[in-house]
Amino acid sequence: MKKRILCFLLSAAMLASVTACSGGGDTSSEGSAPAGSGSNAEASQPADSSEPIELTVLNWGSDIDVKINQDAYARLNEKFPNVTVKDNFVTGTATWSEYITKLLTMIGSGNSPDMVMMAIEGVRQLIDNDVVMPLDDRIEGDEDMQAVLDDISPRLVEALAVDGQTYFFPNSWNSIVLYYNTKMFADAGLEAPPADWDWDTFREYAKKLTTGEDNSEDKVYGYGMSTYSIFMTLFPFSNGTSTLTDDQLGSNLSDPKVAEAFQVINDMIYVDGSMPMPEQGMDAAQLFAAGRLAMAAIGPNSVQNMLTADFTDWDVAYLPIQDKENGSHIFGVTGYGILKDTENPDMCWEVIKELVSPETQEAVASAGVSNPVSRSAFETRALEVPKNWEIFYDAIDQNSRCLPAPINDSEYEEILFRYYYEMMNTQQDVSGVLAKADEELQASFDELK
Structure with a gap:
């Protein structure tokens, strides 16, 4: 796997010199995350839930996204104060190519994060490099996440799946x-x-x-x-x-x-x-x-x-x-995935559950930066302008396809x-x-x- 990552990095470095915009900045924010929550908490949390655990997330977004995540970790911290989540946010005008290269560099140097937020542009690359784990068993066995899925357009979930397996759980998307x-x-x-x-x-x-x-x-x-x-x-x-x-x-x-x-x-x-x-x-x-x-x-x-x-x-x-x-029509989607190098996959899953929870999705809708994946959360944001604001989500039902994003x-x-x-x-x-x-x-x- 490391050899494949090294080959990718050499290629990406040459391409970045041609395609890169200005680089984005890194913003680290910390919060606490759960050892387990919801109907499957006992099955997923570690044996000793009082043991201090630190998780890292490579993330992309603006200061608004940083605040949304901090609030999510604060909610979780009320139940699980032993787990700290460190968000490594890439902000500014970095390209997705630069962001993906940053992630693979971290993995190749032995500093892999536990989780990553990834846009569709990088999904196949990460799966091909064998660095993220499938989420299907976790999704299927989790009643809370099944309820979340019921409120999400299937097209958004399918866009983040490859060969019938889901590696990223959608958290936001953009319709054009x-x-x-x-x-x-x-x-x-x-x-x-x-x-x-x-x-x-x-x-x-x-x-x-x-x-x-x-x-x-x-x-x-x-x-x-x-x-x-x-x-x-x-x-x-x-x-x-x-x-x-x-x-x-x-x-x-x-x-x-x-x-x-x-x-x-x-x-x-x-x-x-x-x-x-x-x-x-x-x-x-x-x-x-x-x-x-x-x-x-x-x-x-x-x-x-x-x-x-x-x-x-x-x-x-x-x-x-x-x-x-x-x-x-066309759309793009982002989602959270769990890196294979993590020592705490169960805890990572609980963090992802909070990052796509109804409370977090409503915060995404209120911020007005991207579409929340939750249709009901989207509908909480009634706007006077634009008058036809509903089509931002309804576009997904109009024979929309996800943008091309090859390996x-x-x-x-x-x-x-x-x-x-x-x-x-x-x-x-x-x-x-x-x-x-x-x-x-x-x-x-x-x-x-």
Whole structure:
């Protein structure tokens, strides 16, 4: 296992020099966690529950997430003061590639945490490196967690499973929906986006909403999206395809439907003039809040920032689906897993139970950073803006699929980013660029065999 991790680290280090944004900071917070709780406490807690135990968690998030976890550990500490949980939070603008590399470096150096919060981008990599344990037996034998599962969309659980086994228990997720400026719609004489619209209607809306001279301060584009992999795959998903094969073990960039999807983006930039040319680090949420985009593909994590800025002239709708039979929306999900090197797997399970408990999930909903996985917790957060806030969770029921996240996710994203910018840097037939990208991406997968 250590040899596989070393090989991964050497590869990831080279990729990080190309793809990394600025590094995130580490924030450690401590709290206490349970020796056991719920209906299976006696079976899962150690024989001597008074023995001091310290557990570590590698985590990702903001100061808000740090506070949510501290409160969770404080609740547990009322019952189990002997267990201390140390949260090693990675905050700031680190990429998931950097985060995964940090974890594998810790494991390779003998400093493995007991638990890790991981996004879908790293799930297959960690399972392939054989560093996390399956959770199926624990889930099946725990009445408390069965009740939690009943309140979670099965798609979120299935996204974190590989080959029929569950290695991470979901704690939050992000749906990508369309934010639109209601004032700009009214000024353009447009009604709210129809639920069943396609690309043709979408492009007409975007053209009508585009105003101002190019490069001027009052320029408004009809549509824009951030330059992250989840957004780059929106249009292929809408067209009933993906950048990867169904088993995520090969490139699917040679699929004509992928070329069709990326061609639409290029045409919106250069033919319609309704999209800005993508730039590295482009943040559509900031451009939308600043009034530079009339429509934007954004997740729920931007709601709170817009409300804090007193920006209320907006609502949300579903993004257009082109292939009505096979097209889908897209989502990302995170979950907690237990590392195989831990000496206290039972205690780790109890910690995870609190981190996905109704109280913690309601705190996630209240914070407005990501969607809680609990549907009932999500429904506790009634908002006046956006008016259609329910679709942030309802999107999971609209034939949504999880974003592509292969074993070689770092290389996949680096290749996708590089060729995406090449496809969009000038008006062109994108199929030639995709042919080069397909060859390079498939070679990356072939090296895994």
